[in-house]
Amino acid sequence: MATREEVEHWIGRCSLGDRDAFSALYDATSAKLFGVILRVLNDRAEAEEVLQEVYLRIWRNAGRYSANGLSPMSWLITIARNRAIDRLRARKSAGGEMDEVADLADAAPGPEAQTIAAGETARLQACLDTLPEGRAEAVRRAYLEGDSYAELAERLSVPLNTIRTWLRRGLIALRECLTT
Amino acid sequence: MSDRGAISGEDPRLLAAEYALGLLPGVEARAFEALMASDPALAGEALAWGERLALMADAEVTDVAPPARLKRKVEAHVFGRPQRRGLWAGLGALAVAALVVLAVLYAGILTPGVGDPEYVADVAAEDRSLVASAAYQAETGALVVRVEAGAAPEGRDLELWAIVGEAAPVSLGVIGAEAREVAIAPELAEALGSGVTLAITDEPPGGSPSGQPTGAIHATGVLTAPA
Numbered sequence: 252m253a254t255r256e257e258v259e260h261w262i263g264r265c266s267l268g269d270r271d272a273f274s275a276l277y278d279a280t281s282a283k284l285f286g287v288i289l290r291v292l293n294d295r296a297e298a299e300e301v302l303q304e305v306y307l308r309i310w311r312n313a314g315r316y317s318a319n320g321l322s323p324m325s326w327l328i329t330i331a332r333n334r335a336i337d338r339l340r341a342r343k344s345a346g347g348e349m350d351e352v353a354d355l356a357d358a359a360p361g362p363e364a365q366t367i368a369a370g371e372t373a374r375l376q377a378c379l380d381t382l383p384e385g386r387a388e389a390v391r392r393a394y395l396e397g398d399s400y401a402e403l404a405e406r407l408s409v410p411l412n413t414i415r416t417w418l419r420r421g422l423i424a425l426r427e428c429l430t431t
Numbered sequence: 432m433s434d435r436g437a438i439s440g441e442d443p444r445l446l447a448a449e450y451a452l453g454l455l456p457g458v459e460a461r462a463f464e465a466l467m468a469s470d471p472a473l474a475g476e477a478l479a480w481g482e483r484l485a486l487m488a489d490a491e492v493t494d495v496a497p498p499a500r501l502k503r504k505v506e507a508h509v510f511g512r513p514q515r516r517g518l519w520a521g522l523g524a525l526a527v528a529a530l531v532v533l534a535v536l537y538a539g540i541l542t543p544g545v546g547d548p549e550y551v552a553d554v555a556a557e558d559r560s561l562v563a564s565a566a567y568q569a570e571t572g573a574l575v576v577r578v579e580a581g582a583a584p585e586g587r588d589l590e591l592w593a594i595v596g597e598a599a600p601v602s603l604g605v606i607g608a609e610a611r612e613v614a615i616a617p618e619l620a621e622a623l624g625s626g627v628t629l630a631i632t633d634e635p636p637g638g639s640p641s642g643q644p645t646g647a648i649h650a651t652g653v654l655t656a657p658a
Binding site for chain 1: 444445448449452453454475478479481482483484485486487488489490491492493494495496497498501502504505506508509510594597599600630632639641642643644645647648
């Protein structure tokens with residue numbers, strides 16, 4: 252398992268066009284990113300295509316990474332997740348209207364942009380476990396399966412006209428748990 | 432009141448979570464992006480949610496090694512046509528070798544009467560399909576750069592970068608066959624003694640929009656004091 256410093260270093264070298272660094276970055280991170288993409292798409296052929304797009308984007312945008320507040324692995328996962336969700340939504344809408352996915356990996360830096368400390372993962376898991384029934388599942392479904400509010404309402408048997416309020420209570424609780 | 436209420440009057444921090452989750456409908460997502468652009472704290476909140484959610488995925492999603500053959504496909508996709516590898520890695524030795532012949536080479540591009548350059552570089556591709564010269568003079572504080580051979584790919588410009596140690600490259604602007612004087616920041620001038628790497632990439636017309644290199648590296652060299 253590569254360290255945060257190593258991943259950061261490789262991304263930095265990629266921004267200089269260092270192909271050996273790209274190779275090392277791919278070797279260290281492709282299983283995680285492929286896992287994320289596969290989880291979203293549940294189709295190996297599509298996931299392989301998306302993985303190629305994802306690494307192209309990483310290579311091209313590596314120079315913008317250091318200005319971002321995301322940790323290196325989160326930056327990579329965000330790109331992989333976003334491209335996979337894009338593909339999933341294109342599949343669902345089959346060329347119809349679709350919402351673009353939030354592009355946090357390209358977000359401009361701000362003074363408040365912060366890197367969440369290591370050790371936060373365990374805390375996040377603990378906080379997710381404290382949420383009222385169904386909310387943690389809704390968070391996972393939205394993030395990793397690209398569910399919309401309408402899809403969440405159907406899957407979790409919550410009336411459509413209250414699903415947003417229902418999930419928001421969970422998000423408020425999650426935020427409180429994480430920041431206290 | 433509709434459950435999908437207007438963006439005004441809502442707690443923007445909740446919108447940040449919904450945005451990061453991809454739950455905001457398109458119109459609201461665009462409105463939220465406009466809010467973030469003028470509110471760094473809000474942008475930070477959205478980033479913090481993005482970080483948490485990515486950490487969740489990192490912890491919960493099982494790694495799946497992609498098939499071994501995919502790596503070659505990815506590299507072909509990313510680098511375009513097959514090219515030699517390790518250009519950057521090998522640049523140290525290469526640049527040193529190239530510099531041996533430099534001292535004589537550079538008088539030619541200098542404005543007469545300005546004196547000898549204090550640092551020069553041969554910024555060249557391995558096969559010398561692209562060669563640029565650079566010469567720095569303390570007297571004027573300027574780097575004189577000129578493309579001697581080769582040109583940018585169709586519809587692209589050549590951009591010169593300075594790299595000190597592990598720091599991010601600093602743009603020295605777009606270069607061409609006409610000799611150009613580039614003013615050098617004092618911090619960069621100070622670093623010259625320890626060897627500043629110069630690199631040329633191809634970029635969109637007018638240079639990289641992001642301030643960082645986006646195109647392929649075509650040539651490299653190190654600024655060194657002539658022997």
